[in-house]
Amino acid sequence: xxxxxxxxxxxxxxxxxxxxxxxxxxxxxxxxxxxxxxxxxxxxxxxxxxxxxxxxxxxxxxxxxxxxxxxxxxxxxxxxxxxxxxxxxxxxxxxxxxxxxxxxxxxxxxxxxxxxxxxxxxxxxxxxxxxxxxxxxxxxxxxxxxxxxxxxxxxxxxxxxxxxxxxxxxxxxxxxxxxxxxxxxxxxxxxxxxxxxxxxxxxxxxxxxxxxxxxxxxxxxxxxxxxxxxxxxxxxxxxxxxxxxxxxxxxxxxxxxxxxxxxxxxxxxxxxxxxxxxxxxxxxxxxxxxxxxxxxxxxxxxxxxxxxxxxxxxxxxxxxxxxxxxxxxxxxxxxxxxxxxxxxxxxxxxxxxxxxxxxxxxxxxxxxxxxxxxxxxxxxxxxxxxxxxxxxxxxxxxxxxxxxxxxxxxxxxxxxxxxxxxxxxxxxxxxxxxxxxxxxxxxxxxxxxxxxxxxxxxxxxxxxxxxxxxxxxxxxxxxxxxxxxxxxxxxxxxxxxxxxxxxxxxxxxxxxxxxxxxxxxxxxxxxxxxxxxxxxxxxxxxxxxxxxxxxxxxxxxxxxxxxxxxxxxxxxxxxxxxxxxx
Ligand code: G3I
Numbered sequence: 001x002x003x004x005x006x007x008x009x010x011x012x013x014x015x016x017x018x019x020x021x022x023x024x025x026x027x028x029x030x031x032x033x034x035x036x037x038x039x040x041x042x043x044x045x046x047x048x049x050x051x052x053x054x055x056x057x058x059x060x061x062x063x064x065x066x067x068x069x070x071x072x073x074x075x076x077x078x079x080x081x082x083x084x085x086x087x088x089x090x091x092x093x094x095x096x097x098x099x100x101x102x103x104x105x106x107x108x109x110x111x112x113x114x115x116x117x118x119x120x121x122x123x124x125x126x127x128x129x130x131x132x133x134x135x136x137x138x139x140x141x142x143x144x145x146x147x148x149x150x151x152x153x154x155x156x157x158x159x160x161x162x163x164x165x166x167x168x169x170x171x172x173x174x175x176x177x178x179x180x181x182x183x184x185x186x187x188x189x190x191x192x193x194x195x196x197x198x199x200x201x202x203x204x205x206x207x208x209x210x211x212x213x214x215x216x217x218x219x220x221x222x223x224x225x226x227x228x229x230x231x232x233x234x235x236x237x238x239x240x241x242x243x244x245x246x247x248x249x250x251x252x253x254x255x256x257x258x259x260x261x262x263x264x265x266x267x268x269x270x271x272x273x274x275x276x277x278x279x280x281x282x283x284x285x286x287x288x289x290x291x292x293x294x295x296x297x298x299x300x301x302x303x304x305x306x307x308x309x310x311x312x313x314x315x316x317x318x319x320x321x322x323x324x325x326x327x328x329x330x331x332x333x334x335x336x337x338x339x340x341x342x343x344x345x346x347x348x349x350x351x352x353x354x355x356x357x358x359x360x361x362x363x364x365x366x367x368x369x370x371x372x373x374x375x376x377x378x379x380x381x382x383x384x385x386x387x388x389x390x391x392x393x394x395x396x397x398x399x400x401x402x403x404x405x406x407x408x409x410x411x412x413x414x415x416x417x418x419x420x421x422x423x424x425x426x427x428x429x430x431x432x433x434x435x436x437x438x439x440x441x442x443x444x445x446x447x448x449x450x451x452x453x454x455x456x457x458x459x460x461x462x463x464x465x466x467x468x469x470x471x472x473x474x475x476x477x478x479x480x481x482x483x484x485x486x487x488x489x490x491x492x493x494x495x496x497x498x499x500x501x502x503x504x505x506x507x508x509x510x511x512x513x514x515x516x517x518x519x520x521x522x523x524x525x526x527x528x529x530x531x532x533x534x535x536x537x538x539x540x541x542x543x544x545x546x547x548x549x550x551x552x553x554x555x556x557x558x559x560x561x562x563x564x565x566x567x568x569x570x571x572x573x574x575x576x577x578x579x580x581x582x
């Protein structure tokens with residue numbers, strides 16, 4: 001057993017330390033955050049709890065228009081930068097909030113009697129300056145916040161019609177998204193609102209806008225559901241329907257400002273019964289989000305009842321968060337832990353792809369595949385080693401990938417990314433049911449098409465395009481500096497070759513003859529010219545399913561960078577793979 005294996009076994013044997021929200025969120029590849037006020041970072045309980053429990057922070061106030069843009073030509077980022085500094089020191093992500101809102105705008109703006117053209121210039125300058133300042137340090141922004149009324153009409157604001165920036169309907173929102181994308185092309189851009197978590201006139205209007213934006217290629221990446229709840233959050237089914245329709249647009253859903261305000265006495269205390277009801281709501285929301293791989297962030301609006309906006313805004317209500325005023329975890333905290341720990345993983349219908357070319361239209365016996373999007377797994381990448389019998393494990397790092405119930409040998413795994421070799425037992429079937437399992441929690445099943453061969457050529461950039469993973473007979477990588485010679489053999493590495501003779505054993509690392517060879521006929525073209533195939537099959541050191549193809553570079557092949565295609569049993573490898581020829 002390898003050292004890393006031994007370490008993993010030991011880890012698995014020792015009782016896991018009490019896991020924090022952050023520990024479990026990391027296993028969910030979920031960003032779990034809280035709104036913060038940087039003036040409180042000096043309070044040790046505040047800072048310690050944040051670093052232990054969250055992998056994301058957002059600015060409750062200091063990244064808004066008023067604090068970042070205090071004068072027509074002055075910007076101030078000191079407080080906002082301190083959030084980024086705090087987060088980076090703790091390997092936390094920063095979520096930005098918010099460029100465009102009708103609240104927290106400075107007096108110079110709201111009393112300036114600007115024309116629409118002037119407001120447009122001001123807003124463009126604001127978004128580009130603030131977005132540009134945080135580019136690369138803030139991974140997502142609430143670009144526009146609370147632009148709709150409860151009845152689905154657009155709210156009258158300085159940016160829309162008071163007097164607005166000179167655009168009609170949602171055009172001003174679109175314009176803000178376009179400016180934000182110019183400011184930071186890598187940032188994820190969200191529309192954020194409250195009372196639009198379930199299905200209602202407001203969420204319908206937001207959804208229609210989002211669908212229009214997606215259709216027209218407006219740079220929007222998600223919808224933020226603020227989730228400021230009372231004890232009556234309405235229909236969970238409707239909230240899930242809303243998250244489903246958002247994610248079916250290909251957009252992400254973020255729970256951005258979760259808190260559940262409840263009745264409190266004059267000292268701000270709630271009864272145990274009320275706190276239990278609150279805990280169930282927290283559990284429901286986390287459980288619902290985890291049903292959708294594209295629900296990728298949950299944030300509470302603050303995290304301790306010591307600092308919450310609720311009591312000042314809703315007299316008689318409070319105790320809305322997961323930690324009490326002394327930073328002790330409340331039932332709501334444990335309810336979220338339970339949801340993160342106990343909810344089954346979910347895998348996306350299109351999550352399983354060929355590990356070489358990322359095509360997900362089918363799988364073939366032995367094919368090395370990668371499953372993306374499973375939202376429960378190891379927090380960091382763990383790589384499997386072969387056992388004493390040179391077999392890769394089918395139950396590794398508490399993870400299994402099942403094809404019609406047969407566990408596949410695993411190459412590596414982490415939350416959201418698991419690579420395995422399809423069991424040869426799928427041969428002859430036309431489809432297979434695929435399930436992912438972590439810590440005994442089994443995912444939904446997805447149906448994948450099964451074909452005899454589904455070749456993908458590995459590439460040097462591991463993105464399935466460009467220079468193929470190809471060696472010359474001296475086992476040197478073929479590239480522009482070491483182009484393949486005509487009349488010489490090259491070794492092409494691929495997967496998806498299908499059944500072999502003799503039969504291959506799932507997960508066996510090839511070591512001794514006879515190494516199984518592909519049964520289906522194999523051909524190779526370079527630059528469109530047929531090149532003789534001398535060998536196609538397993539290779540010493542490769543797991544069964546990994547394929548080496550030895551081909552002779554035909555003298556007729558043109559020199560230079562040439563397209564290379566492998567065909568197995570009539571199925572061609574992906575376009576876009578190349579090889580340099582002398
Ligand atoms: O920190 C300054 C202080 O330096 C200054 O002297 C004082 C003068 O008014 O203002 C202080 O800033 C206050 C800020 O909170 C920081 O505490 C602002 O006045 C106050 O308006 C601001 O309130 C925030 C409010 O948004 C308006 O920006 C709340 O903390 C914050 O919880 C609330 O959050 C909003 C979300 O952004 C959008 N969704 C609703 C949510 C609740 O209203």
